[in-house]
Amino acid sequence: MSKRNNDFFRKKKDWSKVKDELLGCYLKPYISKILHTRKPLIYVDCFAGKxxxxxxxxxxxxxxxxxxxTERMRSxxxxxxxxxxxxxxxxxDDLQKNLDSYPYAKVIHxxxxxxxxxxxxxxxxxxxFLxxxxYGIKALQYALFDRFANGKFYSVELLVNMNSFGFIREGCRVFGVPFKEDIVLSELIEYEPTYMDRSEKSKRELDAIAGGEYWRRIIEAYKNELIDGYEAENQFAEQYCMRLRKSYNYVLNMPLRIKRGQRPKYRLIHATNHRDGCLLMVDNICNRWESLRDIQSRGQLELWGETTNNQIVDDKFVQEKTKAFFSQYSVWISLHDGLADFFMHNGPICSTKDVKKALRKLENDRRLEVIREPVLTPTGKKTKFMEEDKGKRVKLRWRR
Ligand SMILES: C[S@@+](CC[C@H](N)C(=O)[O-])C[C@H]1O[C@@H](n2cnc3c(N)ncnc32)[C@H](O)[C@@H]1O
Structure with missing residues (x-):
């Protein structure tokens, strides 16, 4: 075990705070909802730490x-x-000791x-839920993710921390291409980074992590200076998520940056086959924005509020994106299906509330047709909700 590995648990770093904040805040609504399926929940922390x-x-x-x-008691x-x-x-051993007050938690060495x-x-x-x-990328065997999706489970969700820059650096290393953006990784502080050599075996190992050979073309483009390291990382993260989408219907690619205005350095990836799980994660990210800003305001982190191209996300931006996306629908689509597809296409750029607000405007401007169930309120007025909840259904279609 390297010294850096031990250093990790000395003091919790901002990176870990952000990851934990997102995990914790997602788990609350996720567990509360999933228990209503009346099927057991198997929660696995696959790299648990101390x-x-x-x-x-x-x-x-x-x-x-x-x-x-808490959720078990409240449910x-x-x-x-x-x-x-x-x-x-x-x-x-440390983990077992630290989990003493939860005798039913199973520690697996x-x-x-x-x-x-x-x-x-x-x-x-x-x-x-996994x-x-x-720390690094080596243990991320892609084939396992496919196998989980094809298992006969009621549902599967993954939340994965992917050091995508680390992957690009190793991709360069195995092809003997100098990696100019190494500075990015020194800012990130890697614990036990993965290092590969220039053998065929290493190339195949990277194929197994990526779930295909697509990353090789990205390294080739980087080598030929058609793209820089940031674009290489971006392309890798996108294609990795596209690969995951062969097995999971909804995959969110959440970029994490170290400083405002910078490109993302690290990705949190959420994969699920459940539309509402995807929407829950989108709102989780947006709701946590304020508390994450506290961490960021110490000069360390900037997450969302800008797209990966550092474009500011304001009402006008969301309105344009919503119009561009929903104008494709000439056939009826349910609101939640449409929202989940919107975020698959655009990434988690804003909350579901923001897109619903933009949809209302399109309805008021008579660009969008909307069918609601129930049509009338108990007092006989026309319903106007833009949400799908118990007993409420909304369908949308672009006006021809
Ligand atoms: C990034 S840390 C996890 C931190 C943890 N999520 C937390 O919040 O405290 C990664 C952990 O994985 C452990 N580890 C390394 N390789 C592993 C493997 N192949 N399988 C399981 N655990 C591994 C390391 O010892 C380390 O404790």
């Missing part, structure tokens, strides 16, 4: 367990069942890539 940092801050396992406990679902597993290669399939065996019909937060 559970607690030396400065006393909670790591992802304690954050998740606290939420699991009105009948007999809610949640089983949680925490896989850790290097710090399983070993490698995620060796243990996960056994954990998920005989969990057919369950809801599966938090995948490795």
């Amino acid at each position: 559970g607690k940092f030396e400065d006393g801050s909670f790591g992802s396992p304690l954050i998740a367990l606290k939420i699991i406990e 009105s679902a009948e007999n809610p069942k949640i089983v949680s597993f925490f896989i850790e290669l290097n710090h399983a 070993g490698k995620y890539e060796d243990r996960i399939e056994n954990i998920l065996k005989e969990k057919e019909g369950c809801n599966i 938090y995948v937060d490795p």
